[in-house]
Amino acid sequence: MATVDSRVPGSGDATARGSVFDSPGYHRARTAVLGALAIIAVAVLLAWPMITDYYSYNAAYYNGLVASAAISAILTISLNLSMGYGGMLSMMHSGLQLAGGYATGYLVVELSGSWLLGIVASVLVGTVVAMLVLLVSLRATYLYFGMITLAANLIVIEIGREWDPVTGGIVGISGISPKLGDEVMSKQAFYYVVLACLALMYVLQRNLVRSGVGRAAMAVRESSDTASAMGISPSRAKLLLFGICGGMAGLSGALYALQLGFINPDVGLLDNGIIFFVGLFLGGISTLIGPIIGVGFIALLVELIKDQARYTTLVLGLLLLIAMMVIPQGIVGTWRSSRMGRDKLPELKEGPLPDEVPDVVPEVRGVPEGTAALEGSGIVKHFGGVHALDGVDIRVMPGTVHGIIGPNGSGKSTLVSCLTRYHRIDAGQVKIFGTEAPATAHGVARGGVTRVFQVPHLFERVSVLDNVLTGMRMQESYSWLGAVLRSPAYRRQDRKERQEARELLAFAGLAGRADWLASSLSHGQKRLLEVVRAVASRPKVLILDEPATGLTSEELDALGRLCRVLRERGLAVVLIEHDVDFVMGLCDELTVLESGKVIERGTPEKVRNSAAVLEAYLGRPDLVEETS
Amino acid sequence: MSPEAIIDGLFAGSVYALVALALTIVFRPTRIMNFAQGEAVILGAAVAYQIVALEKLGWAVTLGVTLVLAAFMGLLMERMIMLPVRLSGSRYAWIIATLAAALIFQSLFNLKYFDVDALRPEPVIEGGFQLVGIAVEWQEALTILVALAVMGGYDLFLHRSAYGRAIRATAHSSDTSVLMGIPVQRIIGLSFVIGAVITAIAGMLAAPVIFVAPAAGLLFTIKGFTAAVIGGVGSPRGALAGGMIVGLLDTVVRSMVGGSVGNFAVFAALAVILVVFPSGLFGKPMEAH
Structure with a gap:
């Protein structure tokens, strides 16, 4: 699924052709190197508590640093789903995180419930709040949607400040800790809980975006009229996606409260929320791995300038502006559109058009005589x-x-x-x-x-094949959960769809261009x-x-x-x-x-x-x- | 509720109306809702605080310095926002760029005035007077008058001068305006400067009466935006009406219920209005957004 703005595949400039970056060997090597880097990154993350234990007297601090970054990454993934893939400008993500944090805090501290139950409650609260906001703003266009979410964010914060018995007012709730039986879970164990959640959310994002559910959301992002013509209900697609985003944000709020042990209204402020925007844009919006890379980068930067902490906001703001000018598509997007990072596309083979009509072309039979279609x-x-x-x-x-x-x-x-x-x-x-x-x-x-x-x-920013697949949305019978879990029904339908879409493209003479971006066609x-x-x-x-x-x-x-x-x-x-x-x-x-x-x-x-x-x-x- | 609350509301309303007007001025040629607009309020308040309260140099100097610094801030904002927007090409570029600009200015104010709760200079004219039994501070009356004068002046400028016509043409279609020989770049720059100057004057006049914290810029932006939405983004008169509604709602609710419920009422009103009238109370639909 390529959704990066300006990648024009095979733009065919003579100098690039035949360069070392287009050779199959380079592509194999690149895949191997990137794969190895990913494995190393995962291994370092898994071994991090051991590494810090060995090298530092302050292991808990460095573990907390990475855990906090991972929690931010979960929220940024949620933001990426709603803004990058769903086209919904959400300014209430920090508020959703706050609401999720309150749910866990109240359940764990006031009702002395289990922290697992708290996480479930947070996900539910996040989902419900997000869906409510979306329901009341279905008619709003995207700027006004952004403003409604901003107002909703402020309302969540105000409620947090005023509703003392549940939220603890301005002071907030403290002493939130994950307990196993009677013992508080060690920070080190909780580190792995956070890491597992991040991995789950990444997989959720990837599977969702690559399925019909994600294609429907992207269709609505591009044009709700066109999506309607494909039988996609724009309202339902938005509601589903934003609900999922709300659940993810609620989860990150629960983890935040459990990791830091407290939650207060300041967590919801947009000033804190800006870090997620910076992470998203620096890493690359509408890319799968971009949010994680962006947040990681910022966590590193904030740690490096921690002695000058009062300049942090200034530095982040300037960094954001510079990044927009120098790498407008973020780190991942810029890499993908560079000569070194772009994918190789198959050579065009112009053959005669097939005579056989593929079975995908629908057939209408048995209509009673005299009935108009x-x-x-x-x-x-x-x-x-x-x-x-x-x-x-x-x-x-x-x-x-x-x-x-x-x-x-x-x-x-x-x-x-x-x-x-x-x-x-x-x-x-x-x-x-x-x-x-x-x-x-x-x-x-x-x-x-x-x-x-x-x-x-x-849908200009996705491939030709994905355009055709979006048209098949009406035949898909799997739920979003099926898509996320890659159920057998999902796999079967997905395989069949791709096969049929290629047959149709071949019939129309577009077979060789199936993997091109739609915007690169004549x-x-x-x-x-x-x-x-x-x-x-x-x-x-x-x-x-x-x-x-x-x-x-x-x-x-x-x-x-x-x-x-x-x-x-x-x-x-x-x-x-x-x-x-x-x-x-x-x-x-x-x-x-x-x-x-x-x-x-x-x-x-x-x-x-x-x-x-x-x-x-x-x-x-x-x-x-x-x-x- | 005391009758003074109404005067307070009109006073706060005229500040929000000026911010709303500035937002509108920048929005029309650029289609950008400038989240950094409220920072100019802080600039005005900070200059007044620095010169009147700390340096004791008086209001004439303050006005001059505010005008110069605000114009400079407008130019700076134009560069900080329009350059990334043009280079980036993403559909969200404007919001990220304006938010970044807002945060940069906010952190600068925070760094300079980290130990100041409220930027509060002495008023231009001390004391007040009685109007049919209601106590009115001179500063409040002055602010309301200045707001009305700025609104009226800008309305005249927009409709009676050649430059005003060029601005209105650019608001409709910047591409066509370029073809007609209108210097669109200069108009955009000018819009940012005018917007920043108007907002800074609002901040300068408001600072002696209302609570202006160094980090409150975003709050002023949001209230100004609420006013602009209620009035329908695009018209000075709408901005005035919207500003007054927001100001009255805020202060009246605050004086009747108390505390931060005023903010709550304003944001709830914004949500309700946007839900019921997706294009504002008096406004035309804002196309392409």
């Missing part, structure tokens, strides 16, 4: 005083290609948006295979109607990929809004071929198009719009000879002759 009747849509649609009727039969044409501004795209519930209609009815269409855009997509937008809506390839992604969602009705704009003649042929295959499979294809030759050659039926009204419908021949259509496109010939 998609039917709109009496659709009215006003924008202020403008009658964009004024009582439009349209019937799209399965197994046909249905064209919608009309001059600019005649309401074609509005009609599509109304049929797919992106716009609320003022009057009229939409039916899918004879039943009333669901009320939401993602509901319509789940009902089998998938649309491709007029302007490309690709315009025509992007349009084709969008159609492929839509087909991957197994629609019964596919709506294409001006797909042919800007395509070369070969790309037009490929598109026409795809449309014919879909028609043979019994799908209904709706085509909005300006290219008259393309439309006339492909469509079985046409609907002509003019000023929000249907002026003609029928076969291409009928439309071609219609006086009303000629008038709409060319003006009235009789008037033209009179004036000239």
Whole structure:
């Protein structure tokens, strides 16, 4: 899963090609060195208490240092999931940590419960608080979401200061310690608890991001409209991801309280929270390992300047600004896009397109005679005083290609948006295979109607293959827990999906580019990929809004071929198009719009000879002759 | 609740309104909500404290020094924020850059005034007067008047001068404005300077009356932001209305219930308003955010 902004794979500059950094040997060596470094890092972390015990009189201090950094890393991973992968600017992470800390503190100290129970309670509290905040701010756009989270953060702190019986007021709760039976667990043992939690959270992040759950969240991050067209409910995707983030933040709060033995309202202050932002951006946002590297780096730095502790904030602030300018993608992102760090992409092999239609292409059979696949009747849509649609009727039969044409501004795209519930209609009815269409855009997509937008809506920062996989989200039946635990059902579905996605890409002639970033494709390839992604969602009705704009003649042929295959499979294809030759050659039926009204419908021949259509496109010939 | 609470509210409100105005001024051409804006409040308060309370040099010197330092701070902020934003290209760059700038300024103030609880100089005019039976401090009246004058002046500047038109054009589309020959870079720089100067004046006038701690910049930013959101980000008049609402809500709740419940009320109001009216009470939707 490559989600780093500006990596343009195989950008093909002649100097880089054939350099030592592109040789297979270098890539093998790099993998080996990085692998060895990772193993050494893990080994050092595991042996850390022994090392400090051997070399230092102050072992507990150095163990605490690493444990605290690991706790910060857990929170930063949570922040990375919500900001980097979910696109949700959260300023309440320090508040979530505080809330989690209170839960553990109260349970352990006031109710003398077990610390394990405290951790569970903290995770629950974090999840609930995060989900509540997200629920009330579902309608907010991302800046306002950030502000609501900031307000929520302040409210959590205020509650902490005022609710004395539970939170201990300004003083907070102290004497929180993990107990095994009657004995307090040694710091050294707790060090391994923290380390295990960090490892678990890293795996959780990785498995989540690489599964359909993560792809859905990233789709919503890029564009909630496009995600809806894939049948993904943006609200549910956000709620799930932010809930998980809240749980992780709660966990880090529990560990914080147990490690340091106290919790007070100052923990929640944004001034303390800044360190997580710095860690995230320094390490690399939207990368898996970035948060851990970033936090580790900062912990080291803070330790090095601890004699000048009052300059810490100043140094961190300056470091953050400099890092943004010099390595805007963070340490990991910059490494990945450098010549030394980038992945090698397979050479392009341009072969003939396969003739065999892959099985993934859906098939629609057994529809009762006379039932329209998609039917709109009496659709009215006003924008202020403008009658964009004024009582439009349209019937799209399965197994046909249905064209919608009309001059600019005649309401074609509005009609599509109304049929797919992106716009609320003022009057009229939409039916899918004879039943009333669901009320939401993602509901319509789940009902089998998938649309491709007029302007490309690709997920640019992920690979071509991941774009197609995102389209398959509706077929995935595993839960997020299944994805995180990599259950057998998840593995089976994931393998099948990847296989099918590659077959589809091969059929469309994009096989060689499957691992490219979507942003590196040409315009025509992007349009084709969008159609492929839509087909991957197994629609019964596919709506294409001006797909042919800007395509070369070969790309037009490929598109026409795809449309014919879909028609043979019994799908209904709706085509909005300006290219008259393309439309006339492909469509079985046409609907002509003019000023929000249907002026003609029928076969291409009928439309071609219609006086009303000629008038709409060319003006009235009789008037033209009179004036000239 | 005493009637004085209302005057206190209007006074605090005019400070928040000025911060809200400054946030708006910077936001319009840059689409950046400047988290470092509140630091200029501290700058104004710190200069007043240093010159009036410590050096005993009087308010005229304070005003001059504040204007110069605030203008410099605005220029500095522009570099500190816009440069990383341009070079980084990440969609969150603005928030990280402004937060970093805020923390840098905050730690500088903390280093200089680490042993000072509140930056509190003597007021410009001592004492107060009675207005229909309500005691009003001269400093409060002065601040409210200055706020109104700044608001009105900026509104005129925006709508009557060529520069104001250029600023409004840049707010709509900076790309088109460049094509029309408007020096967008200079307008952005100017916006930061004007914003910092207005905020610093607010801080300078507020310091004798309200509690301004060296590290309180972020709090002023957030209250100013709340005011801007209530008024709808973009209009000076909205900023004024929003500031007054926030100030009254804060002080009235504080005087009726007491303690830090005032803050709580303001933040809760912000959350409720954003939930019910996602684009502010009087505002147009803020597109692209």
